[in-house]
Amino acid sequence: MAESETASIQERISMFDEKMISAQRAARSENWREFKKIFEVDRMRLLDPLDLFGNTAIHIATHSDNPNLLQELLEMLPRQERWRAMRMGNCVNNTLLHEIIFCTTVDMAGVVFKLEKELQEEVESYDPLVEVRNDSGESPLFRAAKLGKLKMLKYMANHVVGDIRSHFVRFDRCSILHACILGQFFDVAIWLLRLDGSLAQHKDMDGFTCLQLLANMPLIFRSQTQSSMGAVKNLVYYLLPDEGYEIDDDYDEKGEEEEESVVFRLRTDLESGPLDEAKQPAFSRINYAIWKILAKEFNGIGHIWQKKKQHKLAECLAELLVQKDFSWQISFHSNFQPLIVLPILSSKLDRIKEIQLMKEKRQLVEIAHSRISKPLLKESISKASHFKNYTPLLMAAGSGIVEIVEKIIDMNPEAISHVSQDEHNVLHMAVKHRQLKIFNLIKRNSAFKSLIHRITEEGRTLLHQVARMEFYKEQRLPGVAFQLQDELRWYERVRRIIPPHYLMHCDKDGLTANDVLEMEHQDMHKEAKCWIKETAQSCSTVAVLVATVVFAAAYTIPGGSENGRPVFFGSRVFLFFTVTDVVALVSSLASVVMFLSILTSPFELWDFYKSLPRKLNLGFALLFFSLVCTMLAFSATVLLTIQLENTEWTSVLFYCAGFLPVAIFAWMQFPLYKTVQKLVRRLYNGVKQVVANYIDQLFQKT
Structure with a gap:
């Protein structure tokens, strides 16, 4: 046993001899001249494995990106061995042409094609190198597309002799377009889609088309990344030029690439419309050049620009795929829409017990399903995936991708009426996944009223969907109480639009939407109670401390008093101190009252809709205002006490020092600021709507 272990260790150590180790060092240090000299002595060693992946020295030479080196190494071998070297595969059967796709210059592939043409006369029957597949069924053409090498892909495509479509699918039925979308190489995907439009209809082994795949990638679209970028990044994103997102046109043997690139740019300038050469082309070029310099100097700007380019390309690809998507035409409209199912009359206490029993029953069913045999489990999973295999429209609505939903509805207005096999429409998907942008988009459509009456196969109305937390994702809100408030807002938003009698409707479990809301949000309700109590x-405590400090400051007057009259009574700074101290005391005591009213509230579920969050926000506002006034009173006290001659710069200095804690307090982003931001946005939208209605009325009168 010990001897065999020693032998295996020696085998592992002696895998590479001194010559191969020297070649490895030369390749790692990119000393290609030394690399070449090593194999000039023993040329047949060029066919031996040089690394752990089975790559030969010929494969490794592709890393040099030097066509002359590759040609010289191949020409060292005899003609018959040269043919073998070009077709030799590594551990996954990647040939020389599979590895060349990483090169930046297409001349590397040109060397291989040139030598292959010279040697093909000596071989009776052979498959061209560009047709050879690796263990995954990927040709060099497929591999170049999968890794986003558009320039190399175009070059190899021009050297395909037979039908190029034979390269578009590998062994696992994944198409070349699927691979590009998964790798987020959208410029390559656009080029391929123009080459062969039938790729848009191809389905992978999971039954997904490319548009369905794109509909499950929300982070590559602008609508899903705008809120997470921040104000400064969004401003830079907006100011970046809208042109310059054409696909790479560095190489095309046919000389037609320049025209195709211009067409792409005209079609994909979605924000500013088609480019017009007459509209300040010089300004556009200067603006583009300035931003290009800034992007090179500042990595942050370059990153934002790259993200904008990705968004533009993804949007253009989505538009091309939507033009070839007709999956929405297959709609499963049920001929029988059930009437509402009324709940059994019972007391509130009995109903709560029923809900609890229903919840425990559901948990037991889930445990039982997890213990079933593997064949039955696979069958249930495949059945579930069959019913969940929605069209791109419904998938995009669930993912919140406004761009895809908008393009599908614009190109095919009747697509909005599409219903899935389990009786879900686009509004159900938007509500179930809490996609407010999609909800508002559909709400503006004239077909909105016809969508709200849909009841799913499981007997769920829109209100049941929003009451469930099956697809709930935690929002970027400062506390659990505000997350619960957001859920209740969603419920109320949907309750306003559905028919009133749907409030009494029961689903297949015998639960109304309100029952589902209470049952599903029970844990969140408990967490919100604890959080808001602790916060209040x-x-x-902080508010009482501030009130104590400012109350004591009112009796310890700066500079003291003479015969009951303050020494600095006539000073404007003293008047400022008095006002800020009184305001700080009043606001801090008012905030204490607000927080105490929270602690004495009953904490019912619907108290978190308006009452408790409003009290908490008002308490935060008063506390913040009291801290600001306290800092101002402190700065005024210091100025009165020191009495420096040059008061201009000292006043500024002390006020800045006094505002430092206030700035830190504001930087923590209390819920107040989020609420104020939303309130301002609502007021703006309301005023905008009123002005628009007023203008419409004026036009109608005229």
Whole structure:
């Protein structure tokens, strides 16, 4: 046993001899001259494995990106061995042409094609190198597309002798377009789609088309990344030029690439419309050049620009795929829409017990399903995936991709009426996944009223869908209480649009939407109670402390008093101190009252809709205002006490020092600021709508 272990260790150590190790060092240090000299002595060693992946020295030479080196190494071998070297595969059967796709210059592939043409006369029957597939069934053409090498892909495509479509699918039925989309190489995907439009209809082994795949990738679209970028990044994103997103046109033997690139740019300039050469072309070029310099100097700008380019290309690809998508035409409209199912009359306490029993029953069913045999489990999973295999329209609605939903509805207005096999429409998907942008988009459509009456196969109305937390994702909100408030807002938003009698409708479990809401949000309700209690207690302690400080400051007057009259009574700074101190005391005591009113509230579920969050926000606002006034009173006190001659710069200095804690307090982003931001946005939208209605009325009168 020990001897065999020793032998295996020696085998592992002696895998590479000194010559091969020297060649490895030369390749790692990119000393290609030394690399070539090593194999000039023993040329047949060029066919031996040089690394752990089975790559030969010929494969490794592709890393040099030097066509002359590759040609010289191949020409060292005899003609018959040269043919073998070009076709030799590594551990996954990647040939020389598979590895060349990483090169930046297409001349590397040109060397191989040239030598192959010279040697093909000596071989009776052979498959061209560009047709050879690796263990995954990928040709060099497929591999170049999968890794986003558009320039090399175009070059190899021009050297395909037979039908190029034979390169578009590998052994696992994944198409070349699927691979590009998964790798997020959208410029390559656009080029391929123009080459062969039938790729848009191809389905992979999971039954997904390319548009379905794209509909499950929300982060590559602008509509899903705008909120997470921040104000400064969004401003830079907006100011970046809208042109310059054409696909790479560095190489095309036919000389037609320049025209195709211009067409791409005209079609994909979705924000600013088609480019017009007469509209300040010089300004556009200067603007583009300036931003290009800034992007090179600042990595942040370059990253944002790259993201904008990705968004533009993804949007253009989505538009091309939508033009070839007709899956929405297959709609499963049920001939029988059930009437509402009324709940059994019972007391509130009995109903709560029923809900609890229903929840426990559901948990037991889930445990039982997890213990079933593997064949039955596979069958249930495949059945579930069959019913969940929605069209791109419904998938995009669930993912919140406004661009895809908008393009499908614009190109095919009747697509909005599409219903899935389990009786879900686009509005159900938007509500179930809490996609507000999609909800508002559909709400503006004239078909909105016809969508709200749909009841799913499981007997769920829109209100049941929004009451469930099956697809809930935690929002970027500062606390659990505000997350619960957001859920209740969603429920109320949907309740306003559905028919009133749907409030009494029961699903297949015998639960109304309100029952589902209470049952599903029970844990969140408990967490929200604890969070808002702890927050109110902590903030009330701070407010009492501030009130104590400013109350004591009112009796310890700066500079003291003479015969009951303050020494600095006639000073404007003293008047400022008095006002800020009184305001700080009043606002801090008012915030204490607000926090105490929270602690004495009943904490019912619907108290978190308006009452409790409003009190908490008002308490935060008063506490923040009291801290600001306290800092101002402190700065005024310091100025009165020191009495420096040059008061201009000292006043500024002390006020800045006094505002430092306030700035830190504001930087923590309390819920107040989020609420104020939303309130301002609502007021703006309301005023905008009123002005628009007023203008419409004026036009109608005229």
